[in-house]
Amino acid sequence: MRMIDIRYRTCMDKLWEIHRPQPDLVEQVARDLRIDPIVALLLVNRGISNPADAENFLSPSLNHLRSPFTLKDVTQAADRIIRALINRGKILIFGDYDVDGVTAAAVIYDFLKPLQADISVYFPHRTREGYGLRPEHVLRHIAPGKFDLVITVDCGSGSHEAVTAASRVGIDTIITDHHRIDSSLPNAAAVVNPNRPDCPSGFGYLAGVGVAYFLVIVLRKRLREIGYWKQQPEPNLRELCDLVALGTVADMVPMVLENRILTKEGLGLIQAGRRISIRALAESSGIGLESIDAEAVAFRLSPRINAAGRIDHAGLAFDLLQETGLRAAREKAERLNAMNADRQRIEKQIVDDIDRQLQARPEMLKNRTLVLSGPNWHEGILGIAASKVVEKYHRMAVLISTRDGIGKGSARGVAGLDLFGFLCQCKGYLEDFGGHQTAAGLKVRTANIDTFTEIFEETVRRQSRPEDFIPRIFVDCELGFDQINSDLIDALEGLKPHGVGNPAPLFLARNVRVLSSRLVGETHRKMRLAQFTGGRNCTLEAIQFHIDPEAPQKTTFSRMAYRLTWNHWNGRKTAQAIVEETN
Incomplete structure (x- = not known):
């Protein structure tokens, strides 16, 4: 049985939830598998305590696929x-x-x-x-x-x-x-x-x-x-597993069992550069093949493939995947790259428009749902814009474009709640809909948008709790800098690929000082951190993405939630913390 200790809130009102697994169960897993106790704790946190299941998880193989x-x-x-x-x-x-x-x-x-x-x-x-x-x-x-x-x-x-x-x-x-x-x-x-x-x-x-x-x-x-x-x-x-990895990661399905096996195998093929089209796509994304993991697929490769269907036509992405000539593949990849830049520009316009609507009507944030529409919104961008709205406001989000006379929308849900189930209860006000627990598409008559908005809010409010709409940070355990070593980071690499159901391990460090920092790009903060722990000062390189460069930058963190990884640069690898949250 796993327990979660809910004790900490950040200044942004995020709830820090720290897993507290049974110590004897963690000890048993570590002993049975002869692995680091921290890795054993991470397995237990993910619901894996049976030795056979743990072995399969740590060494995924196509031989483990069920019939x-x-x-x-x-x-x-x-x-x-x-x-x-x-x-x-x-x-x-x-x-x-x-x-x-x-x-x-x-x-x-x-x-x-x-x-x-x-x-x-x-x-x-x-x-x-x-x-x-x-x-x-x-x-x-x-x-x-x-x-x-x-x-x-x-x-x-x-x-x-x-x-x-x-x-x-x-x-x-x-x-x-x-x-x-x-x-x-x-x-x-x-x-x-x-x-x-x-x-x-x-x-x-x-x-x-x-x-x-x-x-x-x-x-x-x-x-x-x-x-x-x-x-x-x-x-x-096996040669098709690279395609399976792309689609599986992009669709954000649970990274468990067969999904994890196929994705792990596929990522190996991608890193080997076997498929020329994906090699060209990686080049245009500015990422080396050896650095491609599930996160790189999700945030670098997938948006470019998706951009074809969002901005122009999905056949362009399919044509790239079929290309066997490197020169032609590079040309097609660059075309998708340009489309992705267009997508980012349009997405920003939509999100900025939503922010203005909410600033003008702040009472909407008292709701548990945000149903918003715009006559000029590009329906191909609504899904990813809705994800941004959920991330920023932590509400169920439905964005509807009314530019063609009938509302076409995309919906994104809050983790732990069944978006599709809620829409099923509102289907009498929709022309069509379909999707998953956390993502859906829909059509609605413009005359019905206001009624749907009311019924959707009532449905969600009736079947949810206020705490469902508090953003959470799930911390695996406290990990001081003195506990970090190369063997641990190598073991953490073995837990990949990460995704829904198998999140990247997130650790807690206390009383951290920033020895030095500089801005990388426009919004990333590169830092050298120090922590007095284990009777000595320990240092760690770190990076924090997407900060506000205009805001005052902290020089100490009473608490820091971070991921731990290898940073590959110029043929060398160094330990690096990816800072997710601080206060």
Whole structure:
């Protein structure tokens, strides 16, 4: 059993929560695994105390993947694809326009294309067509293109009308998706979604790309069973794990079990520079391949891939991932880089507009939800802007663009609360919606926005507590500078990749002095810190990101929450603290 000690608030009213795991359990894990007690404590804090589970966590392997055959309908999906492959049927992959959708499409395409499949890929335009497979796609593109089979990736669970329209003209549809379902399933040839109510797999945490990858595993095995690989070499599916890592990290699904295994394997491939397109993307992002971890994927690579679907068309990102020539890949990566710069500019405009609205109407901050709209907001940027609003104001945020006459919005939730569940209770006021526990998209008639705003606030207020809206800092344990050594940092590296469900370890240090500091870039503070601990003065290099350079800079911290990592520079590595919070 884990306990959390709630004792500290920062000057920004953040609540510091310090884990207090049972000492005897930590001692047992350390003894059983022969690991540092601090690492044992971190494992227990993440709910890992069984020796076998801990071994698998510390040494993730593709051999630890559980059988994908437990996914409902996955065998039917594989067999239908095989029939299309053998009969030379035309296959269309229909993907979502985010990183998860683009990489999921690439996984299935990269598997089928070398088998001489007659296969194409289609991504809807985010602003002109919107999310998901629709009847107009069938009427205007799929049927005229004489496709025999449509495979959706990262979408489709709510596309009842489109699936029916396709069936009427003799086109089968296979749904691969991971979004939650609040209604009946489409009448498709197969619906492979671990979050469908009757799926026994337990893979509900997979991203869309993870579902696509598991389908490919089953597909390869079914082809093996009919002797297909006697004609040509059987593909090594490990080579697709870099794509799985990109989509899994970008979609912010829990970094546990299969997600963590596939991401760890994929990050190794990315660091090796195996895929030219990702190598070019890393170059344009200004990051070395050896430095790419889950955090770099989330904050450097993914935003550039996402920028294509947000600003222009997701097909541009897919084209980059398919590129095998370095020169062409660099050109396409630079194009995505420029789009990402545009995205950042537009995002700032939206967030600044929201800040002005809230300054003019400060009473809105008494609510637990913020539903805001703008006639000129770019709907492709609303999701990431909503995340900024949640981060800044710690409220459920729904941002709606009304520039096309009907409200198109993105919602982001507060950790620990079920955003999708709240929207389900408000669906009578929405035209359409879909998503996850912490992220969703929706459509609402402009005439209904005010009513939806009231009902959404009432729903959230009725099923939440005031303390749910206090931002929290979850500290793993107190760690003095005298306890830091190279073996510990190496062991911490073994806990990667980090993400939801496996956060980067966060430590507490007290009474820290700033010996020296300087500004790096425009808003990052590079420091040399000191702490008198263990009977001696210990120093540590540190950096704090995104500070206010105009504000007075502290020279002492009574408490400091920090992460610990290696800083790689000019072929050398040094211990570095990444300062998250101070007071």
